[in-house]
Amino acid sequence: MKNKIILFLIIIQFSLLTNLALAQNEESTPSAETGSDKVSTKTIENFKEKIASKVAELTKKEQKALAGFVSKIEDSQLTIKSDEQQNYQIKIDNILTKIYQIAGNGKKEIKLDQLAKDDYLIVNGPINDNTISANYIFVDEKYIVNVGRVTEIDKDNYSVKLLTADKETINLDIETSTKQSILNIKTLQLERTGFSKIKEGDLIHFIIKKDSSAKNGTRFSAVKILIIPQEYFIK
Known part of the structure; x- marks a missing residue:
């Protein structure tokens, strides 16, 4: 499963690089970049860096699923407490982390600001000590x-x-x-x-x-x- 995820992320990164190269080759005459072009290029570069970082992270760290109740919410980081009363720090990436609310037999994607203290979460992602970089978060009962x-x-x-x-x-x-x-x-x-x-x-x-x-x-x-x-x- 880990290999499939890594391959998928590498393909995304390759596609971004290819599209960026094609866009640069299609320019017939040199021209100054507009403000929107700079923002777009910067966004792409940031995304590429995140993908590359995630690939490296997946190859080095253990994938794990944790469950617990939210005890603290602060910026892009949560703290959950497991049944064993162990605290875990949950790091959330605004681009890569997906958050879902379980509803019946289905799920719907929600935003970070919709999470609340005492929510019961199931978190998947690479873990290092007591910190997990969340790939997916499921809100359930x-x-x-x-x-x-x-x-x-x-x-x-x-x-x-x-x-x-x-x-x-x-x-x-x-x-x-x-x-x-x-x-x-x-x-x-x-x-x-x-x-x-x-x-x-x-x-x-x-x-x-x-x-x-x-x-x-x-x-x-x-x-x-x-x-x-x-x-x-x-x-």
């Missing part, structure tokens, strides 16, 4: 899928406490927007259900959306749950 057994039910606040297989305690809030299903142990069909059907000992498969404010916490709002009654396991 982080979902977690897990399963746990009900150890406690709070009927007043519509929440349950779960113990996962990793011995982690999760407090799950069941919202009005939470999609709730239960396994009918007689027909083995999934049916829609409500909070009142949850019992201690039941197994719950759940989907939660993790945001930066909850990354160190244990309380989450459930997006979707599937209840497996405890009776299913003692048939």
Whole structure:
């Protein structure tokens, strides 16, 4: 993949050099450059330098994808914090870096000024120590899928406490927007259900959306749950 990217960048650079040479040869008589010509030539030269620099960078540095929440935005540089609480500096090039917002099954390109603190980013590019020069940035939402057994039910606040297989305690809030299903142990069909059907000992498969404010916490709002009654396991 790296070789294909490098080849593509080299082809772009070669094309720019060829077009510039042809344009110079087509001039029939010497003439002074206009202001716009100077700006155009300077832009092309800057772009060529960036391409050449990027080619060299790709050959020397490791390509890597990182994910984390934005903790700081400053000029053309971001700071994100990963799940391991490691800070990474994200360098953005106004010409080469592409930023996309994930929307459903597609994506749309956005600008740097549309990013905000606490956004969840997936960043791809060459990395050096804790600094990554971004080729692509994807703005997305982080979902977690897990399963746990009900150890406690709070009927007043519509929440349950779960113990996962990793011995982690999760407090799950069941919202009005939470999609709730239960396994009918007689027909083995999934049916829609409500909070009142949850019992201690039941197994719950759940989907939660993790945001930066909850990354160190244990309380989450459930997006979707599937209840497996405890009776299913003692048939």
